[in-house]
Amino acid sequence: GQNIDQPTEMTATEGAIVQINCTYQTSGFNGLFWYQQHAGEAPTFLSYNVLDGLEEKGRFSSFLSRSKGYSYLLLKELQMKDSASYLCAVKDSNYQLIWGAGTKLIIKP
Amino acid sequence: IAGITQAPTSQILAAGRRMTLRCTQDMRHNAMYWYRQDLGLGLRLIHYSNTAGTTGKGEVPDGYSVSRANTDDFPLTLASAVPSQTSVYFCASSDETGKGADTQYFGPGTRLTVL
Numbered sequence: 109g110q111n112i113d114q115p116t117e118m119t120a121t122e123g124a125i126v127q128i129n130c131t132y133q134t135s136g137f138n139g140l141f142w143y144q145q146h147a148g149e150a151p152t153f154l155s156y157n158v159l160d161g162l163e164e165k166g167r168f169s170s171f172l173s174r175s176k177g178y179s180y181l182l183l184k185e186l187q188m189k190d191s192a193s194y195l196c197a198v199k200d201s202n203y204q205l206i207w208g209a210g211t212k213l214i215i216k217p
Numbered sequence: 218i219a220g221i222t223q224a225p226t227s228q229i230l231a232a233g234r235r236m237t238l239r240c241t242q243d244m245r246h247n248a249m250y251w252y253r254q255d256l257g258l259g260l261r262l263i264h265y266s267n268t269a270g271t272t273g274k275g276e277v278p279d280g281y282s283v284s285r286a287n288t289d290d291f292p293l294t295l296a297s298a299v300p301s302q303t304s305v306y307f308c309a310s311s312d313e314t315g316k317g318a319d320t321q322y323f324g325p326g327t328r329l330t331v332l
Contacts, residue, residue, distance in 0.1 A: 112259065139317035150307060150323035151260070158317050195259070199317055204275070207259030 110134045112208035114196050119214045120186055128181045128194050128211045136201025142170050142181045143195040145210065151195055154181070183213075191215045219243060221324035223308050229330045230298050238293040238327050240308030248311045249291040250321065251275075251283060253304040260307065266291055298331045305329070 111133045120126040132140070139158040143151040157163055157172035157179060169182040181194055193210040200206055221242045230236050242249065247268045252260040262275030266285040280302060282294045291310075295302055308324040 116257075141320070150325050153320050153322070156318055156320065197260075203317070203319070204262060204265075205260075205321065207261070209257055209259045 110198075110200060110206045112196055112198060112206055114194075114208040114211045116209070117212045117214065119216060120183075122186055122188060122215055122217050124186050125182065125184050126186060126213065128183070128196075128213065130179045130181070130196035130208060132177050132179070132196070132198045132206075132208075134198045134200045134206055137174060138199040138201070138203055140170075140172055140179050141197045141199070141205065142168075142179075143197065145193045145195055147192070154194075186215050188215050188217070221308055221310055221322060223306075223324040223327050225327060226325070227328040227330075229332065230295075232298055232300060232331055234298050236295045236298055236329070238295075238306055238308075238329070240291045240293070240324060241289050242291075242308075242310045242322075242324075243289065244310060244312075244322070245288060246310035246312050246322075247288070248313065248319075249285065250309040250311075251281070251291070251293045252307045252309065253277065253302075254307060254326075255304050263293065263306075298329075300331045303329060303331045 113131045142154040145151040155170040167184045195210045196208040197205045224239045250265045251263040264283040266272045306327045309321040311319045311321045
């Protein structure tokens with residue numbers, strides 16, 4: 109079966125750095141996405157990785173290792189507005205997105 | 218409008234009733250999707266459409282039907298609602314399937330409660 113695993117919840121302090129991990133087992137791989145979802149709102153696109161390595165976009169970076177079936181999202185200089193759920197999703201061999209359950213990130217002052 | 222709109226925002230429905238959730242996008246995207254999101258579970262694909270006039274079944278299609286008469290609209294119908302269909306429903310669209318980098322954009326969601 110296909111499976112995406114992420115921690116259910118994480119807590120971090122304002123101004124700090126947090127790393128959210130995602131491991132996957134899918135039938136085929138055509139890229140990995142990270143989305144942000146604030147409570148009661150729609151998911152919004154953060155990043156896309158298809159090759160191994162780190163993609164940096166401002167305070168957010170995303171890393172991929174295809175051989176390990178592993179990715180992480182790194183958030184730097186945390187702000188209160190970063191409190192949200194972070195969804196990891198993998199595009200499988202049929203180009204369908206398989207979604208993890210999401211990681212709820214709580215930021216404390 | 219810009220992006221994707223969904224209607225209604227929320228709905229309480231009696232079991233056995235028929236309900237259509239509406240979704241409209243103005244980005245001229247070819248592909249559209251319906252997902253449901255339940256607590257503790259990832260987004261699950263109900264139905265999708267790669268282009269106007271075609272539809273396909275996702276992971277959890279039973280009890281739902283869709284149509285894609287034109288590029289912009291992709292309604293989701295529950296023929297006879299059951300309490301297990303209580304969920305938040307998201308419509309999404311993307312420019313082109315069959316490409317890894319194809320990004321999906323989401324509507325604001327419909328919160329449906331079936332009693």
